[in-house]
Amino acid sequence: TLQEATRIRAVTSWILEAPTRRKHKLSNTSISYQGYVFVRVTLENGVEGWGEASTLGGPRWAEESVEAIKANIDTYLAPALIGKPACLLEAAAGEMARACKRNYAAKSALDTALLDATGKSLGVPAHVLLGGARRTSFSAIWALASGDAAQEVEEAQGMIEKGWFNRFKIKLGFADPKTDLDRLAALQKALPPGTDIIADVNQGWSEADFIRYLPRLADLGVSLVEQPLPAGQMAAMARISARSPIPIMMDEGVFTLDEAFDGCARGAGSVLSLKLCKHGGVHQLKQVAGVAQAAGVQLYGGCLLESSVGAAAHLHAFATLPALEWGTEHFGPKILIEDLCRDGLRYENFEVHLPEGPGLGVTPDLDLIDRYARKD
Template sequence: MMIRSVDIYILDIPTVRPHQLAMHTITAQSIVVARITNEAGQEGWSEVATIGGASYGEGTVEAIKANIDQYITPHIIGKELADFSKIMFEVSKVVRGNNFAKAVVEEALIDLVAKSKNVPAYELLGGKIHDSLPLAWTLASGDTGKDIEEAKEFLRQKRHKIFKLKIGKGDPFKNVDHVLKIIAAVGDKARVTVDVNQAWDETTANYCIEKLQAGGVSMVEQPLPTWNYEGMARLTERFMVPIMADEAANSVQDVFQITKHRYGNCIALKPCKHGGLLETKKVAAIAEGAGFGLYGGTMIESSLGTAACAAVYATISEFEFGTEIFGPLLFKDRITTDEIQFENFEIIIPDGPGFGMEIDLDKVKHYARDYSYSLSLK
């Protein structure tokens, strides 16, 4: 069955509260949604998200759409759908980088192939190991009292017992004090991690991580800029607390170098930054082979993108630091008729055909920006 058409949409969906990172505060999340249709009219859908326009990286939603429309779509129209792995290999030869764009195309292909076979997408990725995975939540109000209250309420609801704090914005020393007060308040009922989003220099990192380690933080994510590999290695050697590579851990080659030279000792997986679900499996294998712990990361995807992440994470043997695919809980609305299920501190892996999500096309049209582009098989 050949690929007939590819449609790419940019959507902006509001969040239930501001979500603060070092480089940006999200009040409406921008996502790219792909629809790939075969000759029989069956559709595969997928999603990737980005953060803060160009403040996070070069893969803005506008760039993702433009590069798919102009450079990727012409290479897949008319191709045999079942050859999705070969298709993406061929795309990699003619399109450099653009991992977010490749990811959303590949995931739509996988969703469509799985639906055509009436099986969950994870069956095409090696088979499911996990029925559910531990789910972290980001405490991001910036107010210590509110964050403690929220953490205690989610513990009571059995929704989360892993909490992350974004501490790359503002006074680092006040942020550390904020984290330590939260750790003291939740005690041994929860794990607390921090994400610096590259915001510290090495001097600041040395001081702050020493305090965080003594206070009981369980992991420090990307404390230094992505270029400072040697600094990450020095922090990893000095401290017992795990140092996680996130923004630096993109391609298979990046992760190989990180593991080889110990530029950290754990890796945050994100299918969009690796270039898709197949590449995510490769990255995870390299990390596992080097003895690195894994974390199932998020770019704050909605229910569709979260289901795609869950499909591949379900096939990976162990997540030492849990997962963070809480995106649907942060959105005010969703573009699927199905909901992601969360219970007993975990996310439940969807079991329906493809990614297990049915699209609400009216919602896609409601949140989509005014323009779209389609290239079809003649």
């Protein structure tokens, strides 16, 4: 039977450190390489499935570090899955929830690997297992985060010339607001009129900062402000949302289904960023999307600079949603000096394309894994 054929025989995990093309700065961290944990599940039928957990600068964007992710996979999550059928994805998610609280990035890596392996076992793309794709390409957003206005302008223009990205997210909150906003103004002036610019503050401001700088953000034509306030400040997020002419997006404030319900019910934003590392798996991501939809909150395809493995997993889930009003920022494969799949995601006509082929439709390259694996 399918359940016997897809029993999980082994789980292997690696910590990878993949260099980025430039420094990527956020309100509380700056990175020059991406830390990932890659996992491979091997089934009784010999099929292998791959998944990826991404982090940003150690346990700083969220609480999970690559070391913690690998330890919790090897010690608690993998043993809970060994011998269970990969094809029963919901049951596997239940086993992981019982074995381990939170640890959503770690769980999503395994969840993705089971999805990939099941798709390959059945010869169907992952999206088919999630209800089937309603779209096969996504408007793509690139993040500018060097902190150097001239470099950011040049980088944005280069992305437009290549036909990869013509919408941009700028990171604020690591300099004082005035310096940040001068950088934003330089960018806005240099890019073609009407270029979509999103500002991500990564929890760097207070409510008072936001109130003070909102008129300037509005003057600069920013289309969306992402998580300006600390993640736990839902009431303050609701207050600024009510006063802001620019939509506010919830990011670090919404990991769980409960937080999604709370944030959406209180009006802590009118847009929500979906990420596997926050929700813990493809089905949980779809549940969070359903809560947002019920509240009239729009959806944004978030990322944590995943390589093509993690990015493909997101695209398969995003493809099945009734709506994804803001497109996606999955630019990770292009910020790495070397993507970790030779058949990585395709960027064309300012869109990122859903891979075809069974499972995730992308395959990590073992030589590249070996090259970037942390060797202790």
